[in-house]
Amino acid sequence: MSKVIFENSVSLDGFVAGPHDSPDNPLGDGGERLFTWYESGDVALPLPGTDMVFMISQASADLLQHEWNNLGAMVAGRRMFDIANAWGGHPPGGGPCFIVTHHPPDEWLMEGSPFTFVTDGVESAIRQAKQVVGHKNVALSSASILQQALRAGLVDEIYLDLIPVLLGGGVRLFDHLGPIPPEMEITRVVPGMGVTHLIYRVIK
Amino acid sequence: MTTVGAEYSMSLDGYIAGPSDDVSRVFAWMFAGDTDLKMSAGDHDFDLKVSQDTVNHFEELMQTTGAIVSGRRVFDVADAWGGKHPIGVHVFVVTHSIPAEWADSPGFTFVTDGVESAIRQALAYANGKNVGVGGADITQQCLRAGLLDEIQINLVPVVLGGGVRLFDAFGPVELEIVGVREGKGVTHLTYRVIK
Numbered sequence: 001m002s003k004v005i006f007e008n009s010v011s012l013d014g015f016v017a018g019p020h021d022s023p024d025n026p027l028g029d030g031g032e033r034l035f036t037w038y039e040s041g042d043v044a045l046p047l048p049g050t051d052m053v054f055m056i057s058q059a060s061a062d063l064l065q066h067e068w069n070n071l072g073a074m075v076a077g078r079r080m081f082d083i084a085n086a087w088g089g090h091p092p093g094g095g096p097c098f099i100v101t102h103h104p105p106d107e108w109l110m111e112g113s114p115f116t117f118v119t120d121g122v123e124s125a126i127r128q129a130k131q132v133v134g135h136k137n138v139a140l141s142s143a144s145i146l147q148q149a150l151r152a153g154l155v156d157e158i159y160l161d162l163i164p165v166l167l168g169g170g171v172r173l174f175d176h177l178g179p180i181p182p183e184m185e186i187t188r189v190v191p192g193m194g195v196t197h198l199i200y201r202v203i204k
Numbered sequence: 205m206t207t208v209g210a211e212y213s214m215s216l217d218g219y220i221a222g223p224s225d226d227v228s229r230v231f232a233w234m235f236a237g238d239t240d241l242k243m244s245a246g247d248h249d250f251d252l253k254v255s256q257d258t259v260n261h262f263e264e265l266m267q268t269t270g271a272i273v274s275g276r277r278v279f280d281v282a283d284a285w286g287g288k289h290p291i292g293v294h295v296f297v298v299t300h301s302i303p304a305e306w307a308d309s310p311g312f313t314f315v316t317d318g319v320e321s322a323i324r325q326a327l328a329y330a331n332g333k334n335v336g337v338g339g340a341d342i343t344q345q346c347l348r349a350g351l352l353d354e355i356q357i358n359l360v361p362v363v364l365g366g367g368v369r370l371f372d373a374f375g376p377v378e379l380e381i382v383g384v385r386e387g388k389g390v391t392h393l394t395y396r397v398i399k
Contacts, residue, residue, distance in 0.1 A: 012357065012379065012395070013371035014218040030376050160216075162359075164395055166347075168375020174217035174363045181363035184216070189391050191384045198391060200216075200361050 002133055004126055004149065006140040007067060007159035009034040009195070011167045016143050019169035026083040028170045034163050037195040049094025050087070060192035067159065071095060072133025075125045075149075076141035078102075081115075089114060093139065096132055098125040100145065122148040147176050155202045158184070162196040206330065208273075208323060208346065209354035210337040211265075212370055213390070216359065219367040220340060225281050229362050233390035234258075246286015255387050269293055270330025273322045273346075275339025276300075279312075287311055291336065294329055296322045298342060319345040340370050347377060352397050355379070359391045 010016050011034060018028030027034070041057035048068055056064070071093045078101035086108060091097040097115050104117035118125040122145055129138040140146050140155070149155045160173075174181070183203040190197040212220045213230040221227050237254035241262060244250065254262075269291050276299035284303075288311055289295050295312050302314040313329075315322040319342055326335045337343050337352065346352040357370075383394035 011375075012393075013375065014216070018376075033376065162393070164379035164381050166371050166375040166377040166379070168371075168373055168377070172217070177363055177365060179365075181217075181365050184361040184363075186361050186386075186389070186391060189384060189386045191381070194381070196381060196384050196391075196393060198359070 002072070002130055002135055003137045003156040004130075004140065004154055005067070005137050005157045005159060006146045006149075006155060007161070008143075008146075008173070009037070009161040009163050010173050011163050011165050011170075013166045013168065014172050014174060015167045015170035016173045017171040018167045021171055023083055028167075030167055031170065033165050033167070037161065037163065037192065040193040040195070047092055049090050050092050052092075057193040059190050060195065060197065063159075063190050063192075063197055067137075068093065070137050071139055072136025073098065073129040074139045074141055075100065075122070075129050075145060077145050079144070080142045086115070091115070095136075096129070098129045100125045123152050123154065126154050143171055143173050143175070146173070150182050150202070151176075151178050153204055155182070157187075158200045158202065160198045160200070161192075162198055164194065164196075206270075206327060206332060206334050207353040208327070208335045208337060208351055209356065210343045210346070210352060211356040211358070212340075212343075213358040213360055214370055215362045215364045217363045217365065218369050218371060219364040220370045222364040222367040225368070229364065230360055232362075233358065233360055233387060236389045237387070243290045244288075245282070245290045246284075246288050248286055250290075257385060257392075258387060261392070265336075266291055268334050269336050270333025271296060271326040272336045272338060273298065273319070273326045273342060274337075275342040277341065278339040284309075284312070293336075294326075296326045296329075298322045320349055320351065323351050340368050340372070343370065344372060344374055347374060347397065350399050354382070355395045355397065357393045357395070358387075359393055360389065 018031035021028035038054045043058050043061040045054040045061045073096045075098045081099045099117050108115050184200040187201050188199040234252045239256050241252040241254050272295045274297050279297045297314050378398040379395035382396050385392040
């Protein structure tokens with residue numbers, strides 16, 4: 001059964017990037033601290049579609065491997081696409097990637113582009129992604145996309161990698177969720193090295 | 205080794221109370237377990253339903269806590285716990301003005317010269333036991349002053365969208381994960397503050 005999921009590192013005070021984030025400072029001040037757990041353990045796990053190799057605990061590796069094996073497509077926002085420089089044409093996960101934007105960039109409209117540009121919103125992007133993934137999952141890639149998808153009632157699971165740090169400011173994950181925030185239940189807790197993986201199911 | 209620690213039930217968006225100081229959702233897990241736990245504040249009893257793990261945790265907390273430092277706002281919102289804090293120990297209340305109706309109460313000491321003084325007095329009073337800290341503002345002041353050793357967060361899977369934030373505009377602070385325990389409708393996370 002195909003699911004729409006979101007996975008990201010978040011600080012204990014709820015930030016996915018530090019203060020003063022910008023295209024030149026995409027993780028914000030101190031935001032790189034959220035990702036030091038990628039080098040905290042002794043189990044090597046290559047991120048599909050990229051040349052990145054995570055060095056993490058066995059527990060974290062088992063969890064991520066399972067998540068990545070089931071990853072069918074990604075939905076990302078235009079801001080992340082630009083900040084990541086289109087991931088050099090190799091988006092993480094290695095599957096098709098749907099970018100929500102008002103203005104598709106000409107240089108990525110060629111035959112064989114890994115990107116599909118969606119100009120009519122997040123709901124449409126998720127619907128299109130679901131059509132190509134079969135029984136695999138659709139992953140959402142940024143706080144803003146998650147918030148829009150939550151408001152539309154389209155998210156099934158949230159994987160938080162909770163990092164033991166207080167950033168004190170920055171980009172909040174659970175923000176702009178409207179007058180009736182989503183209900184969730186905890187489905188799994190996995191302690192890692194310098195990270196606690198918390199998996200929530202969104203109740204619809 | 206005595207520690208100064210704080211414990212809160214917190215929503216995923218970082219609130220320890222919702223709008224209008226409503227704590228029903230962050231405390232809902234305390235009524236979702238299968239083991240009875242009776243707590244009391246003053247003459248008022250609370251019949252909680254928690255896990256055996258939480259019962260053990262509260263029993264340990266009551267045995268190891270020697271004093272509490274509280275902010276004035278918590279003291280007022282809790283109505284002075286009816287004169288006796290649920291943990292059953294002496295409370296040092298940080299305030300600018302001493303409330304006349306509680307000035308002579310044996311359960312409280314009102315500290316008007318700041319949080320550092322309150323912690324110092326509480327540690328002396330606790331005589332080798334631990335000191336608990338209550339109130340978002342006091343906790344932030346303790347973090348800033350390097351006075352907090354441990355934080356336990358009882359993380360609940362709700363988003364409140366407004367209310368009282370535990371951690372507000374202060375960082376970076378490095379923590380170390382000391383313990384992770386699963387409860388029903390809650391995840392108990394214990395951190396040591398790295399100074």
